Amino acid sequence: MKVNVAQVRLSGGESVHYDLVEDFSAFDLGIEALSFQAPVHVQLQVNNTSRAMLVKGTIHTKLKATCGRCLESFEYSIELPYEDEWAFRTLATEDLLETALILDKDDIDITDRIFEQIVLALPMKFICSVECQGLCPNCGANRNLTPCNCGEGVIDPRLAALAKWQSND
Ligand SMILES: [Zn+2]
Ligand SMILES: [Zn+2]
Numbered sequence: 001m002k003v004n005v006a007q008v009r010l011s012g013g014e015s016v017h018y019d020l021v022e023d024f025s026a027f028d029l030g031i032e033a034l035s036f037q038a039p040v041h042v043q044l045q046v047n048n049t050s051r052a053m054l055v056k057g058t059i060h061t062k063l064k065a066t067c068g069r070c071l072e073s074f075e076y077s078i079e080l081p082y083e084d085e086w087a088f089r090t091l092a093t094e095d096l097l098e099t100a101l102i103l104d105k106d107d108i109d110i111t112d113r114i115f116e117q118i119v120l121a122l123p124m125k126f127i128c129s130v131e132c133q134g135l136c137p138n139c140g141a142n143r144n145l146t147p148c149n150c151g152e153g154v155i156d157p158r159l160a161a162l163a164k165w166q167s168n169d
Contacts, residue, residue, distance in 0.1 A: 001114060005046060005053060005086070006106040012050035019043050024061070027115055029122070037075060038062035042114055044082060052096055053086040053103075059117060065126040069134035070142050080121050084113065 001022045008014040020042045029035065044057025058081055065076040085100040087093075092102060101113050133143035138150040 001040070001042065001109065001111040003044075003046070003108050003110060004106050005103070005108065008046055008048045008053065009088070009106060010048075012048050015045055015047040017043075017045050018057075022111065024111075024115065024118075029063070029119065031122075033064075033066040033073065034122075034126070035064050036061060037064040040114060040118070042082065042110075046086070051087075052092070052100055055082070055084040055086060057082045059114060061118065067128035067132060068125045069127055069132045070144055071135065072128060072142065072144075074126075074128040076126060078118060078121065080117060082114070082117055 001020050003018050003020070005016070008016050021039050022042075023036075024040045025036045027036065038061055041060040042057060043060075044055055047054045047056075058079065060080075061078045063076040063078060064073055066073050085096060086103055086108065087096040087100040088103045089097075092100060096102075101108070101110070135141065136143055136148050136150050139148050141148040141150075
């Protein structure tokens, strides 16, 4: 995923727009059963603010994930705002050296930077839907697909004893 800032580098106020698409499927997302299902689409605007290149845009892609409740795989869409600062090493101030993407030449490969943004935005747990009922802890049925009867007929033994005592009354 490459950009070139030659056009905007020379004067403050210059800007350039990029629309990039790349296949990230070879990247390891570090979580089992999590992979890229669609190419990564990055749209960004690079503005030369004199201090640095201010970058604003969006990152879009789709992942194949496994639901932590029902264990089914599902498509997880990522739509992420992307804001960044890029600065040439020779011109970068100390704070920029710490936070910005440091450039040594006009051609920049931003693949790793974009991948980093995606990884940082991943949730702790993937859930297919807020309504996901998960698996029955008793019979293992996917309760989104098969309503099982495990919940019925299970009575607290103390209440059962009470019910029996009352019926003898
Ligand atoms: Zn689920
Ligand atoms: Zn059940």
